[in-house]
Structures are given as C-alpha cells and as structure tokens.
Amino acid sequence: MRALEGEQICMRIFIGESDRAGKGPLYRELLNLLRTEGIAGATVLRGIAGYGAKSHLHTAGVLALSQDLPILIEAVDTQEHMDRVLPKIDAMVDEGLITLEKVHVLRYAPKQK
Amino acid sequence: MRALEGEQICMRIFIGESDRAGKGPLYRELLNLLRTEGIAGATVLRGIAGYGAKSHLHTAGVLALSQDLPILIEAVDTQEHMDRVLPKIDAMVDEGLITLEKVHVLRYAPKQK
Amino acid sequence: MRALEGEQICMRIFIGESDRAGKGPLYRELLNLLRTEGIAGATVLRGIAGYGAKSHLHTAGVLALSQDLPILIEAVDTQEHMDRVLPKIDAMVDEGLITLEKVHVLRYAPKQK
Numbered sequence: 217m218r219a220l221e222g223e224q225i226c227m228r229i230f231i232g233e234s235d236r237a238g239k240g241p242l243y244r245e246l247l248n249l250l251r252t253e254g255i256a257g258a259t260v261l262r263g264i265a266g267y268g269a270k271s272h273l274h275t276a277g278v279l280a281l282s283q284d285l286p287i288l289i290e291a292v293d294t295q296e297h298m299d300r301v302l303p304k305i306d307a308m309v310d311e312g313l314i315t316l317e318k319v320h321v322l323r324y325a326p327k328q329k
Numbered sequence: 330m331r332a333l334e335g336e337q338i339c340m341r342i343f344i345g346e347s348d349r350a351g352k353g354p355l356y357r358e359l360l361n362l363l364r365t366e367g368i369a370g371a372t373v374l375r376g377i378a379g380y381g382a383k384s385h386l387h388t389a390g391v392l393a394l395s396q397d398l399p400i401l402i403e404a405v406d407t408q409e410h411m412d413r414v415l416p417k418i419d420a421m422v423d424e425g426l427i428t429l430e431k432v433h434v435l436r437y438a439p440k441q442k
Numbered sequence: 443m444r445a446l447e448g449e450q451i452c453m454r455i456f457i458g459e460s461d462r463a464g465k466g467p468l469y470r471e472l473l474n475l476l477r478t479e480g481i482a483g484a485t486v487l488r489g490i491a492g493y494g495a496k497s498h499l500h501t502a503g504v505l506a507l508s509q510d511l512p513i514l515i516e517a518v519d520t521q522e523h524m525d526r527v528l529p530k531i532d533a534m535v536d537e538g539l540i541t542l543e544k545v546h547v548l549r550y551a552p553k554q555k
Contacts (some may be wrong), residue, residue: 226541228432230372230405244491251493257539258511259456259492265357266372267364286372288403290514292456292539306436313370313405315339315432319454319541323532341545343485343518378470380477399485401516415502419549426483426518428452428545 220324225298227291229305230268230313236283237308244289246278246308250291253301258291258326268313292319333369333437338411340404342418343381343426347397350421356400359421364402366414369437371404381426405432446482446550451524453517455531456494456539459511463534469513470533476517479527482550484517494539518545 229246237245243260250258266286291298298316305314342359350358356373363371379399404411411429418427455472463471469486473529476484492512522540532542 220539224541226543230370247491247493257456257492257494259489259514260516261374261487261493262490263372264375265360266370267360268370268372288372288374292541302435309436313333314435314436315337315405316435317339317430317432317543319543322528322540322542323535324539343483374487375486376485378473379483380473381483381485401487403483415548422549426446426550427548428450428518429548430452430543430545 218256220293221321223318224321226319227293227298227302228291228315229291229309229315230310230315230326231283231287231289231311232268233262233287235287235310235312242284242308243289246289246305249304249308250289250301251311253297253304254292255297255301256293258289261288262286263288263320268311270317292321331369334434336431337405337434338408339430339432340406340411341414341428341430342402342404342422343428344400344401344402344422345381345397346375346425348400348423355421356402359402359418362417362421363402363414366410366417368404368410369406369416371402374401374403375388375399376401381424384394405434405437444482446472447547449528449544450518450547451521452545453519453524454541454543455515455517455535456541457488457513457515457535457537458494458510459488459513461513461536461538468534469515472515472531475499475530475534476515476527479523479530481517481527482519484515487514487516488512489514494537518547518550 235242263286348355376399461468489512
C-alpha cells in the first residue's frame with residue numbers, strides 16, 4: 217500500500233443526490249471513478265438541506281418529497297493524482313461546486329506491525 | 330448565473346439541531362439567510378454525535394433521546410460576500426463555532442452549452 | 443469558558459463505523475478522548491458511502507449489509523492542544539486517515555451578556 221503523508225490535497229465535490237451519470241446516481245459513479253483511478257480515499261456525505269448552483273432549496277422536510285438532497289464527496293491524495301483525475305470528474309459533473317484545499321496528512325495506511 | 334472560480338472562502342458553522350431562531354430551527358433560518366443574501370451555495374450536514382461550546386455530549390444513541398445532534402453548515406463564496414453576511418450570522422448564532430478557510434474553486438455553475 | 447479565536451487547527455479523522463477500540467466503537471472512544479482532553483469541540487459525521495486505507499467500498503446500499511460506513515470526526519482547537527492529543531489518537535487509530543488544516547476561527551463561546 218502506498219503511503220500518503222505531508223502536504224496533500226483535499227478535493228470536495230458538492231452535487232445533488234438526484235444527479236445522474238449514465239445508469240446510476242452521479243455520486244456513485246464519481247466514487248467508482250475515484251477508486252478505480254487509485255485516489256487514496258473518499259467519503260460521501262449526504263446533507264439534510266442545502267442549495268447550490270441552481271439555487272433550489274433542498275430539504276429532508278415534508279414539503280420536499282423529492283430526494284434531491286445535497287451530496288458532498290471528499291477525497292484526499294497528492295496534487296499529481298488530483299490533476300490526473302480532475303478532467304474526468306469535470307466531464308461528469310454538469311452542475312455543482314468543486315473545491316480544492318491543502319491539508320497536512322498525518323497518516324494514511326495501517327500501522328507497520 | 331454568477332461564476333465563482335479561484336481563491337474563495339469556505340465558511341463552516343457548527344451549531345446544535347435544537348438551537349432556535351424565532352419560530353424555527355436555527356439551521357433553517359441560517360440557510361434562508363445565506364440564500365436570500367445570495368451566497369453561492371450551502372450544505373447542511375447533521376452529525377451522529379459531538380459536543381461543542383457548552384461541552385454537552387450529543388449522540389444519536391438510546392441514552393440521548395433529545396434531538397440536539399450537531400449541525401454543520403458549509404457555504405462557499407467570495408471574501409466580500411462572506412464579509413457582508415457574517416455580521417448577520419453572528420447576530421443569529423448565540424452559541425457555536427464559526428470557521429473560515431481558503432479554498433480553490435474549480436467550478437461553480439452549469440457548463441456552457 | 444476558554445475563548446478560541448484567530449488561526450487554529452481543524453483536525454479530521456476518517457475511520458470506519460465498525461472500527462473498535464476496546465469495548466466500543468472507535469469513533470465514540472475518540473470523541474470521549476477529545477472531550478476529556480479538553481479539545482474545544484468535535485463533530486462526528488457518518489457517510490453514506492466511501493472507501494479508505496483498505497480500499498474496501500462501503501455503502502449504505504442493499505449489497506452492503508455490514509455497517510461499516512465511513513465516519514468523519516472533525517475537531518477544532520489550537521495547535522498546542524492538537525499536538526498534545528495527537529499521539530493518543532494515533533495510538534488508537536489502527537487504519538485511517540488523519541488530516542490537519544489551518545482555519546480562521548471567528549467565534550467559539552456563548553456571547554457575553
């Protein structure tokens with residue numbers, strides 16, 4: 217397993233739960249892409265309310281029966297890995313917000329035993 | 330629609346689900362404020378456990394029947410937009426943690442077609 | 443109550459929901475550690491899908507009946523507080539990702555009345 221330490225990049229992708237990519241939810245396709253491209257790790261979080269590029273308000277309340285809750289995908293890896301995968305992500309995300317920020321990675325990997 | 334690229338600000342507000350603002354939950358009032366003030370996007374996440382300014386432990390477990398789970402609101406926009414909306418947020422949040430960090434925005438907006 | 447303002451550290455710990463520490467879930471033990479060590483605040487978020495150090499895909503879908511969903515713990519405090527607690531966290535986390543990033547804290551504490 218690859219180690220990953222020091223200054224790296226945290227990529228965050230804000231999309232909607234109802235966004236599609238081909239046959240499935242966009243967030244699953246993005247998660248599959250990140251994994252098959254070898255990005256070290258990714259976490260998908262679902263919000264309970266929010267709004268985005270279209271300024272529609274999404275909530276989990278009674279008035280919003282649609283399932284278009286906000287989805288936030290967080291992935292951490294090197295700048296080089298992110299540069300390689302970003303054009304593919306950009307091609308899949310039709311609407312949404314993608315941010316990058318520097319993070320200091322203390323540890324990624326099981327301990328040596 | 331406004332474009333939003335380059336170095337911007339991610340604001341994060343940590344409050345409790347049971348915090349109130351007037352007639353409704355504080356997080357909904359904050360979300361409405363962010364939207365009506367034209368902040369580009371916001372996402373509300375609900376935690377399953379946590380503690381904050383009052384150091385009370387909140388969990389979704391059996392022993393914690395109250396609904397005071399942690400709420401995290403994330404919003405991204407320019408420094409100028411954040412500076413304008415922050416005094417209003419500060420006036421609404423009685424207890425909580427507000428953080429700002431720089432992020433690099435790759436894309437916010439539907440693709441040109 | 444301690445005030446906390448200006449440039450501080452946001453620590454983020456990515457683990458799995460099924461990770462154990464002694465008799466309980468690792469995330470609860472970490473939350474207890476952070477609180478007893480006096481870290482200003484912490485929030486535990488549960489993802490709906492993800493993968494990590496072992497590259498296993500975790501989802502909340504039908505095919506993944508295990509409860510090993512991703513867990514993200516976020517905590518904010520001074521660099522000194524984080525330096526003190528990090529060796530203890532590192533000793534408890536067998537597999538996972540720990541990141542640190544600088545954030546600007548606007549407010550932590552109830553308002554003076």
